[in-house]
Amino acid sequence: MGYIDILNPSTGEMIGSMEEKTKEEVTLAMEQARAAFPSWKELSLSKRLDYMKQLREYLVEHADELVEKIASDTGKVHIEALMSEIFATVDFIRYYEKNADSILKPKKVPTPLVLYGRHSEVQYRPIGVVAIISPWNNPFQLSLVPAITALTAGNTVLLKPSEITPLTSLLIEEILTTVSFPEGVVQVLHGGKKTGKHLIQSRPDKIFFTGSVATGKKIMAAAAEHLIPVHLELGGKDPMIIFADADLERAANAAVWGAFTNAGQSCMSVERLYVEFSVYGAVISRLKEKAEQLRIGNGANDDVGSMTSPRQFKVVQEHIADAVSKGATLLCGGKQLHDDTLHFEPTVLVDVNHSMKIMQEETLGPVIAIMPFSSEEEAVRLANDSVYGLNCSIWTRDTKKAERISRQMEYGNICINDVMINAANPHLPFGGIKQSGFGRYHGPEGLLSFCHSVSVTHSKNSRAKDLNWYPYEQDQLEAIRKILHTLHGKNKKISPKEIKELYEKLMK
Structure with missing residues (x-):
């Protein structure tokens, strides 16, 4: 049996440890989930939603103490823990409380004239046991939202949160126990890579994974042996394009927040910024000034918290060093703030190009790299020059231009004169293309992604032949x-x- 240390990344303090689940415990959890599935799927949707309502009310009533624990586990400032973890989760629960019935009810569809005497419909049925493997950057929301969605659809869930944020993992288990879901319906499996491997080997009916491209490929390969469907929410190298006719002050504020919120640790973070040449100087001077004014720490009045993962901290340092060695200029930031914590200065890089890791690989840290462009065509080409395709942002006052460019962008989520906001709308499907993964969750598509779509045809013919x-x-x-x-x-x-x-x- 292994143990996972619980470290506060904003103080460097060791605050506890947690036991990892063994292979035998994962096997037992799968048996319990399969045993619980028949009765859970037959439970009426209204009764399943009663559990979701209890969960929502608990999260709202205990928001302050939950924020405190999530912040100590992740290094987030409190307002970000409240916004991106608690509020976002509650908002999605409420969305499905209001809309799940209309989404999941059977849909009548037209029947061709040649099939006269029949009528047709589509029914949505739960898949079975869903394995959810969630990440460390938004560990509460990115664990609970897919779990809630799968449970609402009538599935049972085995949730393996990230071992990098074990306190949040324990917190989720405590909350789900408090809500008193029926035995075996939703279980939390604490552990690292071995636990995740055991979970996949237990042959769930679907795997929902959020994390890196490298791990996503391994999961997909393992799942393929048993034809287990996989939903992959992977990384991003998200571009922001600012045209000369944009509202430069709003765009600069958006770029700073989009790059540095959650210490840049979001798959939707603005990591690449392309600015039309005529306003390039004006934009980078604004960004430098605003980035240097950000308050770093974990107090109530701080803006940027610490990073969460020591491993990702090293990736950020590596990407900056690679860029500088190839000619990039540090406009500001670029250093660790304290030797014993994971606080990193908000960093702005200029004189970058696409030969640098900072423009090609996911950095997932408080860094933004800026390049100028001279034409629409160049802006689109540079923004699309990536193996990733998760989110992008277009800034211009010209509506027709924005629409024209958005149709050319190779991304699953597009913002116009806004940044990173798509994921906050429960009505919108969310997901990437290219190596950012495939599948959609959130919105009606998200709920239906945890269902089998079953076609049913009824015949009214009384003829023998x-x-x-x-x-x-x-x-x-x-x-x-x-x-x-x-x-x-x-x-x-x-x-x-x-x-x-x-x-x-x-x-x-």
Whole structure:
């Protein structure tokens, strides 16, 4: 049995340890989840939503103490823990409370005229046991939102949160226990890579993974052995494009927040900034001034908290060193603030190019790199020059220009004169393209992604034989040929009444 140390990244203090789940414990959890699935899926949606309501009310009532614990585990400032972790989670619960019934109810669909005498519908049924493997950068929200969605759809859940934020993992388990979900319906599996491997080997019915591209590829390869469907929410190298006609003050404020909120540790963070050449100087001077004014720490009046992962901290340092060695200039920042914590100065880099890691690989830290451009075509080319395709931002007062450029962007989420906001709207599907992953969650698509779409056709025919059944005869061939030409031939039109009459005539 292994143990995970619990470290406060903003103080460097060791605040405890946690036992990892063994292979035998993961196997037992899977057995319990499978045993709980039949009764949970048969529970009415309204009763499942009662549990979600209890969870929502608990989170609101205990928000302050939850924020305190999440902040000590992640290094976030309190307002960010409240906004991105608690508020976002509660908002999504409320969305599904209001909309799950209309999303999940069977949908009648049209039936072609040639299938006269039948009606069709699509039913949405839960998949089974869903394994959720969540990350450390927003460990509360990115664990609970997919879990809530899967549970609402009628699945049971095995949740493996990140070992880098173990206090939040314990907190989630405590909350779910307090809400008193039925036994086996949702279980938290504490641990690292081995626990995650055991979970995948236990053959869940779906895997929902949020994390790095490298780990996502390994999970997908392991899942392929048993044809387990996989939903991948992976990284980003998200660009922001500022045109000369943009509101430069608003755009600069957005760039600073988009780059440095949560210490830059968001897959949607602004990591690359492209600025039209004529306003390049004006924008970078604004960014430098605003970045240097940010207050670093974990107090009530601080803006930027500490980073969370020591490993990611080293990636940030490596990316900055690589850029500087290749000719980049540090406009501000670039250093660790305290030797014993993970606080890192908000960093602005200029004189960068696409040969640098800072412009190609996910940095996931408080760094923004800026390049000028001279034309729309160049801006689009530079922004799309990435293996990632999660989120982008376009800044211009010209609505037609914004729409024209947005249609060319190779990203799953696009903001116009705004930044990082798509993920906060529960009504919008969220997900990436290219190596940012595939699948969508949030919104109706998110809830349905945890369901099997089952097509059902009802026949009202009372005849012993249908037109296309055995035994085949020459009359059938002629009948089908006639229907083909009548329905789909050139300049042919036929009313429902006429097809009904034709069908009945042919069946005599």
